Amino acid sequence: MNVRLLKKAAPDGAAAAAPPGGKPAAPALEAPRREATFLSRLFRNKLAAVSGIYLVLLCIGAIFADQLTPYDPLQGNLRERMQPIGAPGHFLGTDEQGRDIWARIIFGARMSLTAALAPVAAGTLIGGALGIVSGYFGGRVETAIMRMLDVFYAFPAVLFAIALAAIIGTGLFTMILCMTLVFIPPIARVAMTAAKKVAHMEYVEAAKTSGAGPLSIIFRHVLRNVFSPILVYASTLLGVSMLMASGLSFLGLGVSPPAPEWGFMLNSLKDVIFLKPLITFVPGFFIFITSLAFNLLGDGIRDALNER
Amino acid sequence: MLRYAAYRVMLLVPILLGVTLVVFGLNQMIPGDPVDFLLDADATPADREYLRAYLGLDRPLPMQYFTWLGNLLEGDFGRSFIKQRAVLDLILESFANTLILILAGGTLAIVVALVIGILSALYPRSPAAMLANVLGISGVSLPNFWVALLLIGLFSVTLGWLPASGMRTTGSDFSLGDLAAHIILPAITVGLTTVGTMTRIVRAAFADLLKQDFVLALKAKGSVRRSILAHVFKNALPPILTVAGLEIGSLLGGSVITESIFSWPGVGKLMYDAITQRDYPVIQGGILFVSFLFVSVNVLVDVLHGCVDPRIRKSLRGAT
Numbered sequence: 025m026n027v028r029l030l031k032k033a034a035p036d037g038a039a040a041a042a043p044p045g046g047k048p049a050a051p052a053l054e055a056p057r058r059e060a061t062f063l064s065r066l067f068r069n070k071l072a073a074v075s076g077i078y079l080v081l082l083c084i085g086a087i088f089a090d091q092l093t094p095y096d097p098l099q100g101n102l103r104e105r106m107q108p109i110g111a112p113g114h115f116l117g118t119d120e121q122g123r124d125i126w127a128r129i130i131f132g133a134r135m136s137l138t139a140a141l142a143p144v145a146a147g148t149l150i151g152g153a154l155g156i157v158s159g160y161f162g163g164r165v166e167t168a169i170m171r172m173l174d175v176f177y178a179f180p181a182v183l184f185a186i187a188l189a190a191i192i193g194t195g196l197f198t199m200i201l202c203m204t205l206v207f208i209p210p211i212a213r214v215a216m217t218a219a220k221k222v223a224h225m226e227y228v229e230a231a232k233t234s235g236a237g238p239l240s241i242i243f244r245h246v247l248r249n250v251f252s253p254i255l256v257y258a259s260t261l262l263g264v265s266m267l268m269a270s271g272l273s274f275l276g277l278g279v280s281p282p283a284p285e286w287g288f289m290l291n292s293l294k295d296v297i298f299l300k301p302l303i304t305f306v307p308g309f310f311i312f313i314t315s316l317a318f319n320l321l322g323d324g325i326r327d328a329l330n331e332r
Numbered sequence: 333m334l335r336y337a338a339y340r341v342m343l344l345v346p347i348l349l350g351v352t353l354v355v356f357g358l359n360q361m362i363p364g365d366p367v368d369f370l371l372d373a374d375a376t377p378a379d380r381e382y383l384r385a386y387l388g389l390d391r392p393l394p395m396q397y398f399t400w401l402g403n404l405l406e407g408d409f410g411r412s413f414i415k416q417r418a419v420l421d422l423i424l425e426s427f428a429n430t431l432i433l434i435l436a437g438g439t440l441a442i443v444v445a446l447v448i449g450i451l452s453a454l455y456p457r458s459p460a461a462m463l464a465n466v467l468g469i470s471g472v473s474l475p476n477f478w479v480a481l482l483l484i485g486l487f488s489v490t491l492g493w494l495p496a497s498g499m500r501t502t503g504s505d506f507s508l509g510d511l512a513a514h515i516i517l518p519a520i521t522v523g524l525t526t527v528g529t530m531t532r533i534v535r536a537a538f539a540d541l542l543k544q545d546f547v548l549a550l551k552a553k554g555s556v557r558r559s560i561l562a563h564v565f566k567n568a569l570p571p572i573l574t575v576a577g578l579e580i581g582s583l584l585g586g587s588v589i590t591e592s593i594f595s596w597p598g599v600g601k602l603m604y605d606a607i608t609q610r611d612y613p614v615i616q617g618g619i620l621f622v623s624f625l626f627v628s629v630n631v632l633v634d635v636l637h638g639c640v641d642p643r644i645r646k647s648l649r650g651a652t
Contacts, residue, residue: 297489
């Protein structure tokens, strides 16, 4: 692992090549050096860097939303309804109830980002665990887990999430739950493939013969070696997750009405589209660039970790 | 070839059984008592017991499952609470419209993806390659419901060129021109994600193949460009087919959102209406029908795959 990273880093420039040239492969330095290489490689990709910075700014904005706007995202002024972009006092305009769109965007980022990130995080934990266990043990355990998850591939993902949310009931939590269920099978499959490769490595055999139990082998040897393919795959799901979450909200299966959320903003703005044809621009644009940023960052992470 | 097809169809059975189990499980997750959906609030306990026994809800769950499965096999998907009609009839009536929409959107997406993908693989520094980059990444990042609303805002409201909803102009007779005008915006919306995914796949498949030795050999032999492309195309087909098969799922899933925005009278709209009205039998019937369809299409793709690529048939023969 380390050797491969060094080889890759060497021709890329003096900055990356200098430290490994001085001290060859000291085990104690392995972890910090690897991280530095990853981040510097990630940031060499301009698109990924810009995406990362945008997403960090968005998260900070969402946390300090009440500092960033004087308006209440829930309370509108009926006399200032449907103001265009650039209207005095409302630089992104107002919605059909006279609420400031910037205020709703920045407050809505809290829910939209949670709805996009939480299912991927939960799906990675659960799917990753299922996949590692079935890949490491193989045999009947693998067959049982994987055949069960195969069934979920039969459902088109979006439709499954929609039907599930429609049946269990609406709300942010059930929406996250439904999407987590959708993400578990593909993540488990990636984790299974990766863990299977590792399970046949000599160092795992060595650990087994020296008497280590399966749990300690999984945590000490398998986990760190399957981490990067799972991380890469999970990062490619973030953009999809953003779109799916806002799509479910748009259909009215996410948050309940007054709460600001980007997909749901489009749902309520669509009713006045025949009066103001472009009023849906701003919330959708934020869904688009955030999903785009997740996708570009995901591509960057994949290239930086050199995984496919 | 027939053996391969039979083998793939056989693998379908446990998956379909699994699908019915999941949908039956969903059925049990519906909050509240199913009897409440069917009876008025002033029904007596005796009425409730009678209906419960009549519907078989007093029997153990495995029994209920097998009865339900038997009914499915006979084509009985239950009855709509709201419309008071057989669910399968409702689905089959609207499915033709969904098929029209998906075929239009899918064809549009595949043609665009093939043209731009192949051009960008052949000329990596051309504007086509730039366009492929933009389409590949933005196609999978654009929320299709937003694009639909912008398209309506631009082409229907501002310019007034195209209708914003429905499948035909009310009161007029059916004509192809009218259908074409109604289908343009929904087809673009439903095919959007597919364009992005397919462009990436087509480009990657072609770029990869163009670097291979057999292309060099063909060039050295003096083959004309068209003949080289024909060879490359045949080799690029399997991965493209596989992804196209999977994209059917995204097209079907996307149809719920697209059809609800454009009031397109298909299965997606049927399901959306069922969701807003809590018409559970229709939601279940819809997801069963669509997943059966999706799984069957994927088996079909696998079999086609075997037709195009003899290696797949051989590998199976080795395995069995």
